[in-house]
Amino acid sequence: MKRILITGASSGIGMHLTYLYLSMGWHVIACGRSLSKLQAAFQSERPALTLCTFDINQSTEVITKLKQIEALDLVILNAGTCEYMDDPLPFDSKLFKRVIDTNVIGTGYCLEGVLGNVKQGGQLAIVSSSVTMLPLTRSEAYGASKAALDYLTRTLAIDLSPKGIDVSLIRPGFVDTALTQKNTFSMPGLISAEQACRYIVQGLEERKLEINFPRKFFFTMKTLALLPNTLWRRLAIKMIRGV
Secondary structure (H helix, E strand, C coil): CCEEEECCCCCHHHHHHHHHHHHCCCEEEEEECCHHHHHHHCCCCCCCEEEEECCCCCHHHHHHHHHCCCCEEEEEECCCCCCCCCCCCCCCHHHHHHHHHHHHHHHHHHHHHHHHHEEEEEEEEEECCHHHHCCCCCCHHHHHHHHHHHHHHHHHHHHCHHHCCEEEEEEECCEECCCHHHCCCCCCCCEEHHHHHHHHHHHHHCCCCEEEECHHHHHHHHHHHCCCHHHHHHHHHHHHHCC
16 A cells, blocks of 8 residues: 655645545545644544644654654645735735745755655655746745745755655645635636646656646746746736726
């Protein structure tokens, strides 16, 4: 039985990935901050499911618990948060730190704890976001954190290759989860968490370096990213002004 570890498993993409991999016959180590939320997400006990709790912002707790989990075929680091900066004046450094600490530094804690337990021939995947393709309004903290994950993942893909570990960068568009349900703006190309997980599983089975979805939204963003930065800036300013 193959073994997979998934962080952020109590809701959204992480929860649906857990169910999907369980249905595929994997042993899943589902990680989250709250035991009660994990138990609520997976109400019946399953022999192939192990629940693991830690606060991703607590380095000793994360590293200690993850180092105890051995012989992993696949790790998906999915845990993260999203907060938008409604007005950069004054700049909210506390918000900025919260997002960077969880999305970037917390991922680093997970990597320290888990990487040594990935089998040779195994896989690592890190969930970023398509927000990194373009500078978007209010995304000073969230976008910066995800851009850091992009660079981190691509670097790991180089340095872990000689060690027999494949690395994939996952960049979803808008996915219908508890986090995105808080958004008050239009979300083009919105897909369900179940759809997102099918894209992810297929991409990981094909050992893709990058898994971008949904395709139409991705190609739209990619096309816009080809515009000169000065032109995109003008368009973005017009959009926030409603011109």
